Amino acid sequence: MNDIIVRxxxxxxxxxxxxxxxxxxxxxxxxxxxxxxxxxxxxSGHGKSTLMHLIGGLDKPTEGSVFIDGLDITGxxxxxxxxxxxxxIGFVFQFFNLLQNLTSEENVETAMMxxxxxEKTQKEKAKELLSLVGLSDKFNAKPSELSGGQQQRIAIARxxxxxxxxxxxxxxxxxxxSESETxxxxxxxxxxxxxxxxxxxxxxxEIARKAEIVCKIKDGRVDK
Numbered sequence: 001m002n003d004i005i006v007r008x009x010x011x012x013x014x015x016x017x018x019x020x021x022x023x024x025x026x027x028x029x030x031x032x033x034x035x036x037x038x039x040x041x042x043x044s045g046h047g048k049s050t051l052m053h054l055i056g057g058l059d060k061p062t063e064g065s066v067f068i069d070g071l072d073i074t075g076x077x078x079x080x081x082x083x084x085x086x087x088x089i090g091f092v093f094q095f096f097n098l099l100q101n102l103t104s105e106e107n108v109e110t111a112m113m114x115x116x117x118x119e120k121t122q123k124e125k126a127k128e129l130l131s132l133v134g135l136s137d138k139f140n141a142k143p144s145e146l147s148g149g150q151q152q153r154i155a156i157a158r159x160x161x162x163x164x165x166x167x168x169x170x171x172x173x174x175x176x177x178s179e180s181e182t183x184x185x186x187x188x189x190x191x192x193x194x195x196x197x198x199x200x201x202x203x204x205x206e207i208a209r210k211a212e213i214v215c216k217i218k219d220g221r222v223d224k
Contacts, residue, residue, distance in 0.1 A: 005166060005197050006032035006055055011064035013050050013220075024050040026220040027064070032199060032213065034165075037192045039208045040201045042217035048201045049170055051217060055199065056089050056168045057081040068166075086115060090159030094171035096151040098143045104130055104154050105139045111161035129157035133187050149180025156187055166197040173204055 011028040014021050025047045032038050040048045053059040054066055057073050065072045073084060085091075098107050108126035117125070127139060133153040143151050152172060159167055172188065173181040185207065192198050200207055208214055216223040 003034055004031050005034040005069060006030070006199070007067040008051075008055070009065045009067070011051070011054060011066065012062050013047075013054065013059070014062045023220050025054075025061070025217075028217075028220075028222060030215060030222065032197065035195055035197055036212050037210070038197075038199045038213040038215065039211040040199065040215050040217060041203070041208050042223065044203075047217045047220040052168055052170055052199065052201050056091060057084050058091075087162055088164050088166065090162070090164040090167045092152070092155050092159050092167065092169040092172045094174040096143070096148075096155045096175075098151055098154060098158075100143050103140045103142055104135060104146070104157075107143075107154055108158045108161055111158045115162055125161065126157070129160050130154070132160070133157045134183075147180055148176045149183040152176060152180070152184045153187055156184070156191075160191075164196075166199065167191065169198065169200045169202075171202055172200065173202070173207070 008028050008030045011025050012023070013025040014023050028051060040051060042048050050059070054061050057076070060074055065074050067073070068084065068088065073081065076084065099110065102110070105123065105126045108129055109122045112122045112125065130136060130139060133156055135150060135153055135157070138146065138150060143154075146154070169188070173184050176184060188198065188200070189210070200211075202208065
């Protein structure tokens with residue numbers, strides 16, 4: 001098995017606004033080892049989230065390639081990318097994206113609905129994952145009844161539902177108060193110790209200090 005789980009080659013992303021071409025990324029070359037804890041940092045608007053979206057197959061580059069375990073995912077169809085994301089990548093975003101009318105347990109179950117997981121297994125696994133992130137007493141609570149930190153921990157549990165090899169997190173503590181941030185960081189560090197590959201886009205200096213790999217993006221390039 002490849003020790004490098006993510007590799008990018010000359011990754012370029014441009015957007016056309018009328019007659020103006022805007023470069024979001026300008027030739028990114030990056031390697032992420034399996035099981036590592038990596039941070040992508042840099043000023044706002046310089047390409048960090050764009051890079052994460054390309055790594056996760058949420059968008060396609062204008063030029064260049066993204067390899068996951070040696071597979072060039074830029075050549076995959078939309079259905080192929082959807083399958084890759086469902087099976088191998090978990091996503092956690094700044095805004096929790098929970099369904100407000102569902103319970104904690106049901107929100108986690110939604111990630112398994114398209115994987116042909118039996119309903120009974122979905123319920124069992126959702127409870128197991130909520131217990132893993134310290135929410136065994138919140139199975140039936142709805143998002144409006146929970147703190148920001150608790151909601152983000154549900155989002156993390158949901159990201160783990162299909163046991164992905166890699167977790168991509170875009171500012172996972174950016175919308176939290178200090179106490180909630182501490183809760184969520186504790187869960188993230190525990191997941192890394194359990195062997196998950198974690199890539200975080202962040203402005204949080206505490207996370208960056210604890211990362212094994214720090215990639216600084218400035219003006220769409222790796223700032224060396």
